Amino acid sequence: MSSIAISSILVVLSIVAIIYLTAKVKFNVFGALFAVTMALAIFGTDLPYSKVIDAMKAGFGGTLGGISFIIIFGAAIAVCMERSGGALSLATHIMNMAGKKNTKAAVAWTGFIPGLTIFCDTGYIILSGIVRTISATSKLPMPLLASILGTSLFAVHCLVPTHPGALAAATTMNANLGLLVVASIVFAIPGLVAAYFWSNKMCKGMDYAPAAVEAQEQQSTANLPSFGFSLLPVVLPLVLISISTLLTTFGMKEGVAAVFHFLGNPVIALLVGMLCGIWLLASNGGQKGDFSAVLEEAIAKAGPILIITGAGGMFGAIIKETGVGGALGEALGGASLGLFVPFIIAALLKTAQGSSTVASITTAAIIVPSLAAFGLDSEAGRIFAVLAIGAGSLVASHANDSYFWVVTKFSNIEMEQSLRVFTTSTIVMGVVTFACIWGASFFFL
DSSP: OOHHHHHHHHHHHHHHHHHIIIIISOOOHHHHHHHHHHHHHHHHSOOOHHHHHHHHHHHHHHHHHHHHHHHHHHHHHHHHHHHHTHHHHHHHHHHHHHOGGGHHHHHHHHHHTGGGTSOHHHHHHHHHHHHHHHHHHHTOOHHHHHHHHHHHHHHHHHHSTTSHHHHHHHHHHTOOHHHHHHHHHHHHHHHHHHHHHHHHHHHTTOOOOOOOOOGGGSOOOTTOOOHHHHHHHHHHHHHHHHHHHHHHHTTOOSTHHHHHHHHHSHHHHHHHHHHHHHHHHHHTTOOTTHHHHHHHHHHHHHHHHHHHHHHHHHHHHHHHHHTHHHHHHHHHOSHHHHHHHHHHHHHHHHHHHOOHHHHHHHHHHHHGGGHHHHTOOSHHHHHHHHHHHHHHTTTTOOTTOHHHHHHHHHTTOOHHHHIIIIIHHHHHHHHHHHHHHHHHHHHHO
16 A cells, blocks of 8 residues: 555544544544644654654644734624624614514624624624514514524624634635635625525424513613724725725735735734724723723633634644645546535534534645645635635534524524524535535636
């Protein structure tokens, strides 16, 4: 048996080991990644023993160097949106603008827009109260509205690189963030629409009750910040990044364009978004010490994500040393077929161990050495590879996913109802999203 065949078997076994340790044994994700990476480096590469730890450190540090500031500032924006009431303000105004006849569609947009920056679990916790109230007043079944809100938040969480999984995958793949932001939002919409109609289908004919909301449970919206001000922390970073990308497309790099390129750097753009969030918090009754408290909470939230992200990069660096990525690319070949590989790997990892972020980070680390062989080693190819990973990480949210329990418990619905409506909707959403990505690849790759 050739050395590359042995290395390939060891890489497959290492992926299985990570899934088993995290999903079955419930072992710490970082611990599992570190142990498996070290074993793979020792037995699956030609690295001298003295260089194993150096290679692991280089992979870990290199990944964090490109992503750490972005994740911290992104988490800070989420904290500000939560504390200031900005996320709830966006949700309330969207509902008011939609009117009662468009309640279900309004719930979808209520999750989609705030979800561009706020984590899906945090967003659901914040918005679940208002959606329970909507269910009680409109008499719409709560499992239906729970699934619509849950999938709308989940779609952007997995696809848009304002969130750690997509951002880590984009950084690992060295994808153009400005173009990816636009593309990911575009491709999130058909998946969301598919999940919307599927949720309706799964609730049709079922005796699902609306939410029962006590008067004291309903959230006050009297002192929320305005809709326009609440949009700033969410939209401004995306606009700055997009302007920089547009100027680059037209070859404009000097003069005023250089200023916009500086502001459009993802780190600076999210820093600007965080400052807008701090201002939003201060203008809505924030205290003097809130700036420090926001950063402390953001760092506390970002810490575990950063550690896992770095560990995923470390795992990918060792996989690259095995040479398996190039061999896999040669065996499968072709950009169109190549997109199926990141999608399937991410879907299997997500379904097996529960975390979309871990699934995206790990898949990107596995796939990045094979980009050239798959025909994806171009600006467009890297964007499509990241999108395929995001689509795979949507499949499927069930009992081993903490977000599944957030949706279920904060909606006060039964597990069976959540599995029937929400879980199946995430499967449909992931498959439809990937189908659209794959179809579009024939025109751009």
